[in-house]
Every structure is written in structure tokens, then in C-alpha cells.
Amino acid sequence: xxxxxxxxxxxxxxxxxxxxxxxGPSTAAVHAGTTHPHAYHSLIAPLVQTATYTFxxxxxxxxxxDARMWGGAQGRVEYGRYGNPTVADCEARLAxxxxxxxxxxxxxxMAAVTSVLLAMLPTGAHLVIxxxxxxxxxxxxxxxxxxxxxxxxxxxxxxxxxxxxxIQPNTRLIVSETPTNPYLRCLDLVRLVEIARRHGxxxxxxxxxxxxxxxxxxxxxxxxxxxSATKYLGGHNDLLAGVVVGEAGxxxxxxxxxxxxxxxxxxxTAALLTRGLKTLALRVxxxxxxxxxxxxxxxxxxxxRRVWYPGLASHPDHAVARSQMLGYGGVVSFExxxxxxDTSRFVDALTIPLIAAxxxxxxxxxxxxxxxxxxxxxxxxxxxxxxxxxxxxxxxGIEDAADLIADLEQALAQ
Ligand SMILES: Cc1ncc(COP(=O)(O)O)c(C=O)c1O
Numbered sequence: 001x002x003x004x005x006x007x008x009x010x011x012x013x014x015x016x017x018x019x020x021x022x023x024g025p026s027t028a029a030v031h032a033g034t035t036h037p038h039a040y041h042s043l044i045a046p047l048v049q050t051a052t053y054t055f056x057x058x059x060x061x062x063x064x065x066d067a068r069m070w071g072g073a074q075g076r077v078e079y080g081r082y083g084n085p086t087v088a089d090c091e092a093r094l095a096x097x098x099x100x101x102x103x104x105x106x107x108x109x110m111a112a113v114t115s116v117l118l119a120m121l122p123t124g125a126h127l128v129i130x131x132x133x134x135x136x137x138x139x140x141x142x143x144x145x146x147x148x149x150x151x152x153x154x155x156x157x158x159x160x161x162x163x164x165x166x167i168q169p170n171t172r173l174i175v176s177e178t179p180t181n182p183y184l185r186c187l188d189l190v191r192l193v194e195i196a197r198r199h200g201x202x203x204x205x206x207x208x209x210x211x212x213x214x215x216x217x218x219x220x221x222x223x224x225x226x227x228s229a230t231k232y233l234g235g236h237n238d239l240l241a242g243v244v245v246g247e248a249g250x251x252x253x254x255x256x257x258x259x260x261x262x263x264x265x266x267x268x269t270a271a272l273l274t275r276g277l278k279t280l281a282l283r284v285x286x287x288x289x290x291x292x293x294x295x296x297x298x299x300x301x302x303x304x305r306r307v308w309y310p311g312l313a314s315h316p317d318h319a320v321a322r323s324q325m326l327g328y329g330g331v332v333s334f335e336x337x338x339x340x341x342d343t344s345r346f347v348d349a350l351t352i353p354l355i356a357a358x359x360x361x362x363x364x365x366x367x368x369x370x371x372x373x374x375x376x377x378x379x380x381x382x383x384x385x386x387x388x389x390x391x392x393x394x395x396x397g398i399e400d401a402a403d404l405i406a407d408l409e410q411a412l413a414q
Contacts, residue, residue, distance in 0.1 A: 033092025109228025111263035112242030119257035231360030287330030340389035349411035359395030
């Protein structure tokens with residue numbers, strides 16, 4: 001018998017395979033969500049770069065419309081704003097990575113945040129946000145949502161009494177980040193979910209700084225997770241995207257809203273994001289290692305006044321971070337011994353980190369928040385937010401830790 005004949009021998013009873021265990025993050029990052037075979041038996045999910053989709057004839061169109069009215073037209077859509085196979089493939093991978101039912105991609109992280117808030121909050125509703133949340137998120141709540149009659153209360157991060165006191169009968173949502181920018185404050189998710197559920201309020205966590213490799217808020221009972229996929233998820237500083245992950249019904253209603261709001265992801269961006277996601281676990285592992293090594297080095301340096309990194313025992317939220325994170329990420333913030341100009345001189349003396357906004361990519365980036373993200377604030381406003389002149393934020397890439405430390409050493413010596 002040839003090998004082919006042996007394999008074709010139907011008299012043998014095939015063993016029933018046991019249900020596979022949930023894949024680990026590296027396996028999920030490479031394989032999750034994608035279903036083979038793809039068109040043309042392509043190994044990679046094809047990039048379906050189309051704005052619209054055709055129907056064979058009117059009967060085909062009517063059958064689609066009929067199925068859609070009864071919620072059964074799952075296999076296809078009629079127009080690019082309502083869906084795309086390349087985008088769907090990427091969404092399925094992101095849902096698997098966060099261990100959520102479903103994911104929805106947006107044109108940017110801000111598009112994800114603003115669309116979710118617009119879709120979930122009716123006029124007259126109230127939401128609570130942490131004071132350490134991304135500045136643009138806060139700005140959106142306090143200006144755009146306010147105009148729509150949606151009120152926002154800002155509470156100090158981790159002040160549980162203030163959070164409870166802020167919740168009103170019309171509170172629909174609590175929004176927070178963890179870890180936050182630039183001080184990497186970490187919110188106790190168990191406690192947050194306990195309070196929110198007791199008051200019947202939904203929770204949304206912006207987990208951009210953590211990635212699903214280091215922390216999965218849905219495992220703690222959080223309702224929705226958002227990411228700026230521009231950062232670690234894309235990982236190569238070559239795309240802008242955002243994602244929300246959560247329970248299927250909630251994501252489906254957000255998908256309906258996205259069809260109206262329109263801030264969808266381009267299929268080419270989704271293909272780039274899928275490519276980036278395949279190395280997410282490897283990249284984040286290296287960025288965690290670089291973060292820990294650089295933070296420890298800086299903490300021991302006499303010209304550094306203070307280091308903020310959740311992996312250091314000195315960080316105020318180290319215990320919380322340890323209890324809910326598997327790694328602490330690649331962002332390290334620190335205050336150098338000097339003023340605004342000394343700090344700029346230090347930043348300019350660095351040779352590997354590039355001066356740029358953003359984080360999470362393979363290249364190490366550096367910024368002096370006083371001159372980058374908070375440049376338009378007066379010194380008084382900026383200091384009130386805790387953003388000092390001598391603060392530096394380093395977003396570590398995947399370079400060798402020894403090279404990064406040697407570079408910091410020479411820059412600090414200047
Ligand atoms: C925590 C966090 N959330 C959301 C955003 C917005 O994401 P994007 O720049 O992709 O719109 C950012 C961007 O810096 C961020 O840091």
C-alpha cells in the first residue's frame with residue numbers, strides 16, 4: 001500500500017480529538033480569528049480593497065435584503081462602511097486576544113473612544129472618568145458630550161470614595177485607563193467592577209498601555225475594552241486605528257452605530273494591523289524586559305529624581321499592577337535633576353530614542369511632556385495636572401537594553 005492508500009483506509013475509526021485548550025497569547029496572536037482556506041488558498045487573509053460589493057442580479061439582492069431583515073445575512077454586506085472581510089479577520093483576532101466575544105475596529109483610538117461614548121450615552125446621561133485619562137478623551141467628554149446634554153464627573157484615579165459619591169441615578173458608564181499616561185497609575189479592576197455592578201453601571205477601560213499580553217480587563221468583569229491600536233497592537237508606527245472589544249450584543253449595537261458615524265478602518269490598515277499583531281507577544285515581551293531594565297537603571301542614577309514604572313516596588317500602584325498584570329509594558333516616565341532647559345538638553349543628547357509623540361512601536365521614542373502633549377497649557381495649568389518641566393517619557397522599543405542604557409548614560413553625563 002502507498003502512504004496515500006493507508007491514509008484513505010476508511011476501515012480505521014478516527015480518534016475523537018479532545019477539545020483544544022484556549023490558545024496562549026502567542027498562538028492566538030498568530031492564528032486566532034482567521035479561518036482557512038482563504039480565497040485562492042492564500043495563507044494570508046486576502047486584502048479585500050473594495051468600497052462596495054456586487055449582486056448577481058435583482059433576485060440575489062432581494063434574497064440578501066430579505067435575510068438582512070431577519071438578521072440572517074451574516075455572510076456578506078452590501079457596502080464598505082458596513083463591513084469588510086480583511087477588517088473582520090483582524091477584528092476576530094483582536095477579540096480572541098482579549099478573550100472577548102467580538103471586536104470592532106475604528107479609524108483611530110479617538111474614533112473608537114468617541115464613537116463608543118456617542119453610541120452608548122443618551123441625552124441626560126452621566127458618566128464618570130478618571131482624572132488621569134487621556135487628555136483628548138476628557139476634552140471630548142467636557143466639550144462635545146456636554147453640548148449633547150451628557151454630564152461628566154472627573155474623579156481622582158483610585159479615590160474609591162469619590163467614585164462612589166460621583167455615581168448618580170443617571171450614570172451609565174465609568175471610563176478609566178490602566179495604566180495611565182504619563183505616570184502609569186494602575187486601577188484595581190476587581191474593585192472598580194464591584195462598585196460599578198453594585199450601582200448597575202457599565203465599565204469601559206482604555207487598556208492601550210497594557211495590551212492583551214499584559215492585562216485582560218474583560219477577565220475581571222469589565223464590560224468594554226478599548227485600545228489605540230496605533231500603539232502596541234500595530235507596533236510599527238505606520239498606522240492609526242482603534243478597537244473596542246466586549247460582549248457580542250454590545251459590539252453589534254456599536255457596529256450599527258459605526259455604520260452611521262462612519263469612522264471605519266480602511267482594509268489596507270487592517271491588513272497592516274493583522275501583520276503587526278502576529279508579533280505582538282514577542283514585541284511586548286521584549287518591551288516589558290526593556291522597561292524593567294531601563295527603569296531599574298534610572299532609579300539607581302544620581303541625576304534622576306524619580307522614576308514611574310509599575311514594575312518597580314517604588315511605584316505607588318506596584319501591588320495592584322502585580323495582582324492584575326503579567327508584565328508592565330515599555331513606558332517609563334522619570335524626572336531628571338534639572339529644569340525645563342536641562343531636560344531638553346538631555347533629550348537632545350540621546351541618540352537612539354527619536355523625539356516623537358506616541359508609544360508602543362518597535363522604535364524607542366522620547367518626549368518631554370511639557371513641550372509635547374501638554375504644550376498648549378499654561379505652566380500653572382500643566383503643573384496642576386502634575387506635568388513637571390523635568391518630566392521625560394520614554395516609550396521603549398525592541399532595541400537591545402544594553403544599548404539603550406549606554407545611550408541614557410552618556411546623555412545623563414552631559
Ligand atoms: C491611552 C490612549 N487612548 C487613546 C488614544 C488615542 O489614540 P489615537 O491616537 O489612535 O487616536 C491615545 C493616543 O495617544 C492614548 O494614549
